[in-house]
Amino acid sequence: MPLARFDRLPRPAQKALRGDAFPKFAATKSNEGIPNVVPLLSTSLADENTLIFVRMMIWKTARNLLANGRITINVIGPGLYSWIVVGEFAEFVRQGPYLDYFNRKAMFRYNAYTGAGEVGVIRVREARGPVPLGLAAAMFYNLLREPVRADGPGGHGPAVMPGPVLEKFNRRLALKHLGFVEEDGTPVAVPCLDLHARSANDLAFVMPRNDDHPLSQLRPGMKVAGSVFTLAPVAYQVKGVFTGEEDQSGRRQGVIHLQESYTAAPPVPGRRIFPPELS
Template sequence: MKKNGLSKDVINALSKESIPKFLATADENGLPNIVPVISLSAVNEKRIIFAEFMLWKTRKNLEVNSKVGVGLITEDLKIYTIRGRFEGFQKSGEYFDYLSNKDMFRYNAYTGIRSAGVIKVEELTQSLSISKLQVLSEVMKIRFLKRITHLPSTGNASALQTGKPKLPPQVKEKFNRVAGAKFLSYLNREGYPTAIPLVSLMSLDGDALIFSIKRGGEEIGKVKPKTLVAASVITFEPIAYQVKGTFEGFKNYLGLKAGIIKVSEVYSACPPLAGKRIA
């Protein structure tokens, strides 16, 4: 589904402060970055704004590359992804005042926002709904595949050999939660950092993540092996992390198809250490 402009449902979803929202950017070398940005809000069908608050890497990327992706998932498991162009930061005015007056910034323990970022919407690229049963089914499939990867290599059930452990225990635990919101990003053929929902994304022992492809939509099938990717998770606490690495491709385990990401870097994506590399 591709549509110019945002529907009323998407505008209403973006207005909620309680749902996970992600902003995907990329640097001058094409390395994607995707982090939770709960302040993302729709002004109208063509404009999205967000607060610049502990978004150092995101800001740096936006200064050299205006192409962005936005992803969100609602309480009733409706998923939307958006493509747009960053237009600039505003240090005063209507957008700045609107974001500054949100409870999350008026009463936080750190500081106020630095500026308001403005995104011009180009396309609503995906709109889908999933059920709790579908989520559970995808998660159970991945848990089964994780057990398979520990078996000796036999035919299609080849074990994935991971290297030196890269994922800290607390990061693995967050990615393994059923209720965690998870999105992946890569640069598509047009050079846009695309936000892709991956409800089944989980850790493997060592330095890898694994996911099934059924609920990633058509976009996930376009990612080529050895593509640089970033993935992010946020939980209800909220606690968030971002990992970066390489997509190793799709593998078949006893007839079940899964995608593998080899992790090379791990970052905190929430205060007080937002943007700090931890592994």
């Protein structure tokens, strides 16, 4: 199915953005062009031109938004398709109807730890989709994979992904996204359910057959971020470089050489795991 572009949010995308049960991920970038991809589950539709979200445990995302305002939301909706919503960050607000909206929700009401104290506002520029999840193919390839351990062979240098991080990326029932920056500077997050660890320092995934798929834009040397979110909920993010494609049993497989890993969930979201932060 060709990837269409819309100057307004199509109804299926609006439906997904209104539903709390549909997962949303945010892609931003630093001024140096480093992508950042994290779950942003609070993202909601205010109107067909505006998205809102709670500023909660997203320090790097907030810094990127205040630096350059570039953001894309990916939402997985009904029918096993996702939608890419390209936006421009407008502001953070501490009062008004947007804050009231979130504070009426059970997740935030009377909860000092996850209370909605500040709300981000995004102006929608463009919607793209629908992007097929490739769920059937991901399940098939996941069954073929051999398990990898953090201390197993195939890595290069110290382990970027310690055992708990590697184990989450190799889970078959987990939401995984890849993020990168397009040629025009737009950060993009794309679901990649078959993303998995080849070693403690490398991730791999099956390249899409359709040249219109967003991941077909990846070129060797591009900076990439990978995010995993489990039902626990536990989330991690890794960053590295796309090194290109390899043939793996007749399949085109994309490879990412990792350089950094981060926590993306409590108790210390955003803490760098590797290289270790200096105390």
